[in-house]
Amino acid sequence: AALCLGFALQAHAHAAISPALGVKGTPVRNDAQRPQKNSECGNIDIAKNFDSSTAVQAAANGSFVATITNFNGGIDGSRQVTALVDPTGTGKSFVSADVLQNGDKNPNDNGSQQLVVQLPAGSTCAGGASKDKCLVSFTTAGGFGNCVVVQQAAAASGKGDSQSTAAAAA
Incomplete structure (x- = not known):
């Protein structure tokens, strides 16, 4: 039984993006999901976890x-990774997003990297109680991933200057 459990844990998760939907603190191996069409956040209950999850702040x-x-x-x-954005925050209206800075496809070791993602031009995040959050689904080249909540600034328009992009990437 212990051997089967070990194999199940090995097959369960291999990369996670933080701050992860439904995860308090830093994600661990078991927090990663297997995003799929019609289940882009894996088996996480979006409605239950959306407003209580830590949100990433989008630049202007x-x-x-x-x-x-x-x-x-x-x-x-x-x-x-590839990224999908649902501006409604419900997990039902995903569209593609551009990954401006991506991670290593075939890393030799364990580690972390920053990802920089661009919300689609003209996007208005309208999810959550604050009506200013989007849901972003990440899927790695290995098929693992999870969702992240992104909060949009009040003046966000989907357009910006190079200083804003550089600040977001820093």
């Missing part, structure tokens, strides 16, 4: 920074 130009941590090397622990 719509870019934001998140951190990916892998728990094993190789493609299985890939830190390279």
